[in-house]
Amino acid sequence: MRGHDWINSTLPDELIVEILCRLDSKSSRDACSLVCKRWLRLERLSRESLRIGASGSPNALVKLLARRFPNVRNVFIDERLSVPLPVQFRGRLTEYALESEFYSENGETGSEDNGTQSFCLSDAGLTAVGEGFSKIETLSLIWCSNITNVGLRSITEHCKSLKALDLQGCYIGDQGIAAVGEFCKQLEDLNLRFCEGLTDSGLVSLVVGCAKTLKSLGVAACAKITDKSLEAVGSHCTSLEILSLDSEFIRDKGVLAVAQGCPLLKTLKLQCVNVSDEALQGVGNSCLSLEILALYSFQIFTDKSLCAIGKGCKRLKSLTLNDCNFLSDKGLEAVAVGCSGLTHLEVNGCHNIGTFGLESIGRSCTQLSELALLYCQRIGNYALCEIGKGCKFLQALHLVDCASIGDDAICSIASGCKNLKKLHIRRCYEVGNKGIVAVGENCKFLADLSLRFCDRVGDEALIAIGQGCSLHHLNVSGCHHIGDAGIIAIARGCPQLSYLDVSVLQNLGDMAMAELGEGCPLLKDVVLSHCRQITDVGLSYLVSKCTLLETCHMVYCPGITTAGVATVITSCAYIKKVLVEKWKVSPRTKRRAGSIISYLCVDL
Template sequence: MDEPEVVNSNKGETAIVALTAGKDRRMVEAAIYSTANPPSEPQKHRSSNPSLSLSLSLSLSLNTMRGHDWINSVLPDELILEIFRNLDSKSSRDACSLVCRRWLTLERFSRDTIRIGASGSPDALVDLLSRRFPNVTNVYIDERLSVSLPVDFGRRRNPSHSALSWLRLHFVSEKNEAGGSESDSYCISDSGLTAVADGFMKLEKLSLIWCSNATSAGLTSVAEKCRFLKSLDLQGCYVGDQGLVAIGKCCRQLETLNLRFCEGLTDTGLVELAVGCGQTLKWLGVAACAKITDVSLEAVGSHCSSLETLSLDSEFVHNKGLLAVAKGCSLLKNLSLQCINVTDEALTAVGVFCLSLESLALYSCQRFTDKSLCAIGKGCKRLKSLMLSDCYFLSDKGLEAVAAGCLELAHLEVNGCHNIGTYGLESIGRSCMRLTELALLYCQKVGDEALSEVGKGCKYLEALHLVDCAIIGDDAIYSIATGCRNLKRLHIRRCYEVGSKGIIAVGNNCKYLTDLSIRFCDRVGDDALIAIGNGCPSLQHLNVSGCHKIGDDGITAIARGCPQLSYLDVSVLQNLRDMALAEVGEGCRVLKDIVVSHCRQITDVGVGHLVRRCRLLESCHMVYCPGITAAGVATVISSCTNMKKVLIEKAKVSERTQRRAGSVISYLCVDL
């Protein structure tokens, strides 16, 4: 066999590493080892040490790059294809495709997913991709993503490599000359959907996100040629009923359908689809579709007996439609409702008929009362997740009923339900021992006693989120820390009664903590972070924005005790100085994201020490820091080759820095 054409030795070595470190490493090792050791040699000499075996594989494999083609001469196409399919990351697959022409061809055959953003020639681009990747089964087209303009990086080995850039430019100019607007040229049209249908006949998943030029004609082409389609996402597409009717008639294996913000649809399309795909449809999402009413839901209830998930956001659906779904879809497991005209009658029916319900989310449901939750607690014994947001007429009584009946509850979020207080959460703590995540947002009536019960009863709690809970303080956090020692994520924001005592208890007891956020908790000081630094070595994310009592000592303790830290937000810390940033640079070598905005004592010296050590840094926010100048910004840009975003005032960016890294510099502050 011909010697493989080596395109890039570094990429090739990455490819070999990807091959030997993937899920099929042993298979590759065996093939390479059998090549290096003829059958006459005893197999007993092979080492059983996995690391030694991997080293042997790497040593033999890398000889491919030195002219000895052991892989291509031994491994058949089918085996290499299977290895490619099991690689975990796109970067590894791309590296493999650069080794030689054979691997490039095989990698293209193995590729099953493509993602396309807004481009200069989406229709022609789809046609090109369909010829290069014939076995694709998943296509994601999202026109919310930024337009990627063609860029000439200089001379290329192969002139055909610039075909895509030429294609985009030619398509844009051709369309503009024909009278089409420039914005239209970045939107996939029915011609593009026809190319999808013609090129990807094995298609199983198709996502068209905000593709405003796609109509029923293009969707009909997809329906007629892609008979194996199982998932269709039309979010934000103005398709009509005819396209949906065609999907119902032709795609009889459809399981997932997302119709969020499809304003052009009416009951006619959804009814016909329910009739055609009723036996297989398991997931349905509808939102902001003004012409889809109870008629559609009645059809879903009559024909879609296998439905497991329903997400419904509508002002035009009433009890009649949801009652039909509850009675006809007894296998329903996940229900999300934001329907202002649905009342207790419909949700009570869910509790009576949908005994397999596992997840329930209610958003801004002002007509539900405790009667609904009592029915859910009585009937839905398998409920594992409950989300209540802005449901003002639900109270402790309803939550107590859920606690008594739904003993498998693992996730609970209460957001802005002003009549739910301490007593309801105490019931959860006493009864729901499998609770793993609890979120309380804007719960002004929930006190320390509630979390004390959670700490006593919910030993498996791993995540706690508290936002604007005015009367929750240190005693509550202390109870959680001492009772829930498996806690991994703790987020507290604007809970002004929480101070150092509670956070110290977390540091002393929660050894597995990986994510800590205590934003604008102005009673938390350095002693709290010293305890975290001493007791939580696995910490990866830390946000202490606005905790003005925290200074150099606390951040230094984190830097010395938490080497795995990858995200750090110390914005609005007025007492933080350069010494702390130097310590972070010394101790947190895997740091990727840092926010130092509004830190008045941080200067160029501090960020210079930071970036000299933190070589993996990808984002740095440093607006409104008077001590940081254009020289400091240039230092950050020049030192961090992986940098993707720098947030800074425009006046602090020199012309040279702008030319060098304009694509990663942002001037708007949206996070503070």
């Protein structure tokens, strides 16, 4: 019957809540909440996650949100993020803040609107989180510099179901962390990166309290945390699966204690300059379940460590070696032979690893799906030829400043790794049209291509890519041989393109912009900076058809004037960021969209 509300009269609350929970985006849930008051109430009851950035009167905001969303289980507060409130909501929040009482330490009623205090969550706000979200399981407090042990203890007393706690950048002391161990007996995940106030005393207390449940621990830049804490972890946390350490004060003794006491360890990430072969050999001998190993800036350990890893860690899937100067091909060969199930490998700045080590990976690790080689001057073409022959499942390849890798290597990858989806190459000056043409002809699933400052790549390469691949992401910044012909081929062959960076292309003009507007209506992000031939005319063609555009960078484009900037602002309903010179923004444009305009150069 026309006018009859069949949904609300037929469906019970439980079924509507179940439907709302299955929506995959916040925007969809918000849209459904506007249907009627009943759906608004049910959506609020079903909301499980909240993300809060830096905002005025954060304590009042938390109290208001707690009243509206009582069943929230995941709260993420990140004071690095500036999240301006809509005018209407800001007014309600101010009114609510005036109704609430805020007391200073001397007991007097005070305002939070002095200085930066108004943008920082305090212990009062943290108490409101604990009291308002009693069912909380995940709490993230990123760089909340004003909270103290008092507020953290209040959270732990109210939220005993807490399973994940992130205190990155919070100056929390031992008493607060000890309270977590005392009350949160279900805690599984703890991040203490940049918690400079902590000492061994607090962390040991927490470890003892959460020994049965703790599975993940992250510690970085905590100068007072030493091997004593890791020994406690090794003695009590037998269920630990993930450990991330970044410290100058951790030595072999602590890492060995964890390796020997945590048999279920699956992920180990270390940036500890005082850890040597002894600790890594212990990892290889004891951590038989290890799947992910990342080693950063190790200046002491040698191939002995990787030989032990290859011999003992047969389940290793991912290996990252970053600035490990004493590793050579021998160590990488040991990993290749012993860990044949390896799927991800990153070698960054390890100057003694060369072609032979990568050849071993290609011959032994046939399941490799992602390979990143950064600043590897000694790795040559033949290494990637072996990767192309043996690693048929490779989906992502990253090359940065690899001076000895050229077209022959890329051709081998293209002919052997036909499932390649992502190819990122930066400043590899021996790579030219021949290699990229081979990619276009063979890698039909390629969706993400970045060729930054590869100055031998020209239009011929992009024509082949446009004819053979359907890209979503393209970055050809600094490839000065690319002009209109190459970008037009992309526009005609890649209708799904959503990101485009053509900065520093001196030969690119308005014709390419017009073709992009016609062929790529899904474009959301475009970078046109330093393109001297693009004018207001080409820009207007682009934005008139690319109505989903969200970001546009166009600094140092002399052909784009105040009128062009105004055209972007008025034509793109979803625009979120425009980067341009200050003098190109008219007063009217600034009044209309000042919050989304960024200036690279204030004065010219």
